[in-house]
Amino acid sequence: MVNNLRDGAWRSRHGHGLPGTSQAMSGGGRRPVRHGRLLGWITALVWVCALVLPGCETPPSAPVNAPGGAPAPTYTGPAYLRGTIGSLARLRSGSERPLLVSGYGIVVNLNGTGSTSVPAPLRLALINQMRKYGLGSASMDTLHMTPERVLADPNTAVVRIDGLIPPGATPGLRFDVLVTAVDSQTTSLAGGTLWTAELGINGANAAFKFMHEQATAYGPIYDNPYHDQPSTGEPKQFGQLQAMVVAGGKTTAPRSLELVLNQSSYTRSRGIADRINERFGKTTDRKPLAKPMTDQLIKIHVPPRYQANPAELVDLLMHMYMQTGPGFEPQQAQMLAQVLQDDPQTQWSVRLAWQALGRPVVEVLRGYYGHGDLQLRLSALEAGAWLGDERASHSLADLAIHEDPAVRARVARALVMLPRSLKGSGTLKDLLDDQDTVVRVTAYESLAAINDRLITTGRVSIPDASGTGLKYVIDAVPAEKPLVYISQVGVPRIVIFSPDLGFKAPLLARLWDNRLMLTMRPEQTHLDVFYQPASLNEPDAPSSVTLKARADLKTLVYLLGHKPTLEQPNLGLGMTYSQVVDVVYQLCKQGDIPASIEVVASPLAKQIADLENTQIKQLRPETGPEVVDEQPVGRLDADGSPDDGQALTTRPDSADDAQTPKRTSSR
Secondary structure: OHHHHHHHHHHHHOOOOOOOOOOOOOOOOHHHHHHHHHHHHHHHHHHHHHHHHHHHOOOOOOOOOOOOOOOOOOOOOOHHHOOEHHHHEEEEOOOOOOEEEEEEEEEEOOOOOOOOOOOHHHHHHHHHHHHHOOOOOOOOOOOOOOHHHHHOOOOOEEEEEEEEEOOOOOOOOEEEEEEEEOOOOOOOOOOOEEEEEEEEOOOOOOOOOOOOEEEEEEEEOEOOOOOOOOOOOOOOOEOOOEEEEEEEEEEOOOOOEEEEEOOOOHHHHHHHHHHHHHHHOOOOOOOOOEEEOOOOEEEEOOOHHHOOOHHHHHHHHHOOEOOOOOOHHHHHHHHHHHHHHHOHHHHHHHHHHHHHHOHHHHHHHHOOOOOOOHHHHHHHHHHHHHOOOOHHHHHHHHHOOOOOHHHHHHHHHHHHHOOOOHHHHHHHHHHOOOOOHHHHHHHHHHHHHOOOOOOEEEEEEEEEOOEEEEEEEEEEEOOOOOEEEEEOOOOOEEEEEOOOOOOOOOEEEEEOOOOEEEEEOOOOOEEEEEEOOOOOOOOOOOOOEEEEEEOOHHHHHHHHHOOOOOOOOOOOOOOOHHHHHHHHHHHHHHOOOOOEEEEEEOOHHHHHHHHHHHHHHOOEOOOEOOOOOOOOOOOEOOOOOEOOOOEOOOOOOOOOOOOOOEEEEEO
């Protein structure tokens, strides 16, 4: 075949076998005819190749961005933050906000103030939930307590449960939940206990449909007892018969923190992750803090240090510069100082950028510890304290006597970052007797956060089947000016400024329609306490109790809440936290306790209402309420299509926008 092709090619070059030549010219015979046919096939093949081969060429690549398509998002923030991670990436949309979870549950152990009215669809869901946890089963020895009997008991109430899971939450994280009675027949939730209930996104939907569990809720009820009306003996309700379960929520599913790059690049994704891990190093659980997942997505692992406040970690990451090297950090710190001096509104973001730059900027910050610009000085001191600079404590002590109470409060908050500083501890002790109550409370909270020995702590426990839970904490603060501080944010607390705070004698206090009476004559060193419970859930409970107690508030607060057990047989009346606070509030207001009282109510109810209103405003008629998609960007959906979720905006350049707990005082 090869020879024939060669022969045909030779004949083509010499004019033989071409169309129009005669057989005589080719020499006659069969062989020339065969060569002529072969030459025809070769000629046809050449023409076919000439037509086909150009079509086999690779077409030019299509443009990356189609004409008229939206360009990739770019950074449009302040120039001094250009080059930070926040200028190159942002949190995945929805993951920067608290996640609202809800569900339905049952409050038990009420004193006849519950309700037997339950909507039919909700009744079936609650019965299934109780059976899921073993109620009415022989294995748990609860055959006598069926779900149907529980719902028919007037000592129970059906409630709606709402809670906010913070961004980056890990399984096991505790958070407060709000419970609301679902019907008007329930008159009080005081003294009750919320049974274990499941929470999920839109879990309290009107159709009672299935939800994906995100958390569970359980624990004792804390009513809001603060009011201006005469006490009736039961904690007062707020809103539409709502109450709190402090730290009652527990996450069962993680909320991932994920950064989305403005422009896709695996090189940049890897570079950002490496920069984060270089700055923070290995976490205590031996996991890298940042892990690049795709060319657009970086997953952030929240280390134990930041699990209670993941937002702080996010703020630091978004203000971290990618550039590093000899001389960069000090130079950048000086540039940031000039930015703050020119615009005091940038103090929050400048301080975070200083902290993200790390220890190399401490020497630069020290140059501003005595600066004449107060905002620049305070911000430098706060950043220096956060970076562990002991010298900051001495300059902060100088500002602890500033005429502005807001400055003194910032000093008290900054010193919590220096737990081993003797100078800082001494400054906080002096601020416990400040003229401003907010400063005093802030100084106490800083001392309590670092477990300072100046604070004497006692605990009142709740005996239960699983062990001994916490009812509330009693803290005694070494202050000369008496003050009672009540807080149910995070941990229920009763704080007594001046540990020996007692009562005015002679004393005759009648509370709750004379069911609780406190008496003391001037010559007495003890307090006589008479108590008659409103109703008796336990058959062997006494009809009334008379006790003697040492005549100081700390002892009375313990006596009112403690319930005797085999492990702790001390005398006590076993009241709820709400009841104890109601007693203390009334005694302070009536002047029986010579001290003012400062009350901090939880902001959870307002936070939930604000978030619900925001979701209602985002209602789209064709789809209903918009639900945040928790699926990561850059991965595939269940059907194999790419997820095109959008990423979020950065936090506004201002002070912390979280809701401040509302304080109520009586002096």
